[in-house]
Amino acid sequence: MSADATISQSPIKVEAIVIGLGPAGATAVRLLSEAGVQVAGFDRSSFPRSKTCGGGVSARSAPFLPKGWDLLPHEVTTGVSLSYLDYDPVEVEMDRPIAYQFHREEFDLFLVEKAKAAGAQVFTDRTMANLLWNGASFRLTTSRSEVFESPVLIGADGATSQVYRFLGNSGKEQSKRIRKKRSVQHGYPSSEKILKCERPSRRSDVLIDLGSVPGGYGWSFPKSGTGNNVGVVGFAKPLENPLGTLKVFIEKLLGNSLPSEDGQKSSTWLIPDYQESTVHGIIPGLFFIGDAGGMVDPFLGEGIYYAMLSAKKSVSEILMHRWNPGKASQSYAEWAVRDIFRDFSQARRLATIIYRFPGIYFRLVQKYPHILSMYAMILCGSHDYRSFSRTIGKNLFNLPFRKFFPRFQSNRLV
Numbered sequence: 001m002s003a004d005a006t007i008s009q010s011p012i013k014v015e016a017i018v019i020g021l022g023p024a025g026a027t028a029v030r031l032l033s034e035a036g037v038q039v040a041g042f043d044r045s046s047f048p049r050s051k052t053c054g055g056g057v058s059a060r061s062a063p064f065l066p067k068g069w070d071l072l073p074h075e076v077t078t079g080v081s082l083s084y085l086d087y088d089p090v091e092v093e094m095d096r097p098i099a100y101q102f103h104r105e106e107f108d109l110f111l112v113e114k115a116k117a118a119g120a121q122v123f124t125d126r127t128m129a130n131l132l133w134n135g136a137s138f139r140l141t142t143s144r145s146e147v148f149e150s151p152v153l154i155g156a157d158g159a160t161s162q163v164y165r166f167l168g169n170s171g172k173e174q175s176k177r178i179r180k181k182r183s184v185q186h187g188y189p190s191s192e193k194i195l196k197c198e199r200p201s202r203r204s205d206v207l208i209d210l211g212s213v214p215g216g217y218g219w220s221f222p223k224s225g226t227g228n229n230v231g232v233v234g235f236a237k238p239l240e241n242p243l244g245t246l247k248v249f250i251e252k253l254l255g256n257s258l259p260s261e262d263g264q265k266s267s268t269w270l271i272p273d274y275q276e277s278t279v280h281g282i283i284p285g286l287f288f289i290g291d292a293g294g295m296v297d298p299f300l301g302e303g304i305y306y307a308m309l310s311a312k313k314s315v316s317e318i319l320m321h322r323w324n325p326g327k328a329s330q331s332y333a334e335w336a337v338r339d340i341f342r343d344f345s346q347a348r349r350l351a352t353i354i355y356r357f358p359g360i361y362f363r364l365v366q367k368y369p370h371i372l373s374m375y376a377m378i379l380c381g382s383h384d385y386r387s388f389s390r391t392i393g394k395n396l397f398n399l400p401f402r403k404f405f406p407r408f409q410s411n412r413l414v
C-alpha cells in the first residue's frame with residue numbers, strides 16, 4: 001500500500017481504534033462499546049487463535065471478566081505447591097479460589113465474542129499496512145485497504161507491538177522519542193506446552209518449582225480435559241535456550257514416566273520487561289495497554305490481570321476526558337508509573353533475590369509457610385509486592401542461618 005493510496009481514500013471516522021484483541025484489547029473494545037463510544041478493534045489473527053501462555057487467570061481478575069466466564073471449561077486453583085530439588089514440597093491450601101485455569105484459545109475467543117456482542121466493530125485477520133499520527137489524530141490503513149481515523153488509539157498488540165514501530169516512523173518529534181525509547185524489544189523468553197502429568201498431586205494446586213530453572217521457575221498448571229500446562233521462565237537471568245530448559249524441567253518433573261513422544265508442540269514467546277516500556281504518555285491520545293505497555297509482573301509473570309486492568313483504566317480515562325484525549329493519555333501514563341510500575345519494581349527486586357537464591361527462599365517458606373499463603377493472596381488481590389517483601393524481610397532475619405550454613409557457623413566460631 002503506497003502512502004498516496006492511503007491519503008486518497010476517505011477514512012471511516014471513529015472515536016477510538018484498538019489494535020490487538022487479546023485480553024487487553026478485547027476488554028478495552030467491549031468496555032468502550034458498552035459506554036457508547038464508537039470503537040473499531042483490529043487483530044491480525046482470526047479467532048480462535050493459539051497463544052503461548054500458561055492460561056492461569058488470578059482470582060482478582062474475575063471482576064473484569066464479562067458475564068458467562070464461569071461457563072467456560074476451567075479448573076479452579078485453591079492451593080500452591082512449592083518444590084525445590086528433592087525436598088518435600090511445601091503446600092498451602094487457601095480454601096477459596098486463587099486462580100482459574102483456562103485454555104487461552106477458548107478464553108480469548110470468549111472475550112472477542114463479548115466485545116462483538118457489545119456492539120463494537122471488530123475486524124480480524126487484518127494486519128496494519130500503515131499507521132500515521134498527524135498531530136491530532138491517528139490514521140490506520142489495514143492490509144485490506146480500509147482506512148480508519150480517530151483521535152484515540154489503543155495499542156494492545158502484545159509483547160512485540162508493531163504500533164511502536166509504525167508511530168516511531170511518523171516523523172514527528174514525539175514519534176522520534178518513541179523510537180529512541182523502544183529501539184529494541186526486550187523481554188524474558190519463556191516456553192510452555194501441554195503435557196499429561198501427575199504433578200502437582202492435587203488438581204486444585206498449581207506447582208511452582210524453584211530447583212530446575214536457573215534464575216527463574218518452572219510451573220505445572222492442571223487444565224480441564226487436556227493435562228497440564230507446563231512451562232519455564234527466567235526472571236533473574238533470561239533463558240538462553242527456553243525450549244532446552246523446558247525439556248530439562250519436564251524430565252525432572254516426570255522422572256521415569258517421561259513419554260518418548262507425546263505429540264504436543266512446545267512454544268516460546270516473550271514476557272515483556274516493564275522497564276523497557278517507558279513509552280506511556282508520549283503521544284497525546286495514544287495508550288499502550290497489556291503486554292504492549294509492559295504490564296506483566298516480573299516475579300510471577302502474570303499478565304492477563306494487568307492486561308484487563310490497564311484496559312479498564314485506559315477506558316475510564318478516555319470516558320472521563322472525552323474531549324481531551326491528551327489529558328486522558330497523560331493521566332493513564334501517570335497511573336501506570338505510580339500504581340503499577342512501582343509495585344513491579346518491588347516484584348523485580350524480589351525476583352532478583354529469590355530466583356538467584358532459591359534454596360534460601362525455599363527454607364524460609366518451609367519454616368514460615370504463611371509466606372506462601374501471602375503469595376497466593378497476591379493473586380486474590382489482598383496483598384501486593386510491598387507487603388510480601390516486608391514479610392519476607394522480617395522472617396529472613398529469624399532464619400536459623402547457622403543450622404542451614406554450618407560452614408558459616410564454624411567460620412564465625414573460629
Ligand SMILES: Cc1cc2nc3c(=O)[nH]c(=O)nc-3n(C[C@H](O)[C@H](O)[C@H](O)COP(=O)(O)OP(=O)(O)OC[C@H]3O[C@@H](n4cnc5c(N)ncnc54)[C@H](O)[C@@H]3O)c2cc1C
Pocket residue numbers: 019020021022023024025042043044045051052053054055056057058126127128156157158159161162163190191192231268269270271289290291292295296301302303304305307
Ligand atoms: C509462556 C508464557 C506463559 C504465560 N503464562 C501466563 C499465565 O499463566 N497467567 C497470566 O496472567 N499471564 C501469563 N503470561 C502472560 C500473558 O500471556 C500476557 O501478559 C497476556 O496475553 C497479555 O495480553 P495482551 O492482550 O496484552 O496481549 P496478547 O494476548 O499477546 O494479544 C495481543 C493480540 O494482538 C494481536 N496482534 C499482534 N500484532 C498485531 C498487529 N500488528 N496487528 C493486529 N493485531 C496484532 C495478536 O494476534 C493478539 O491477538 C504468559 C506469557 C508467556 C509467554
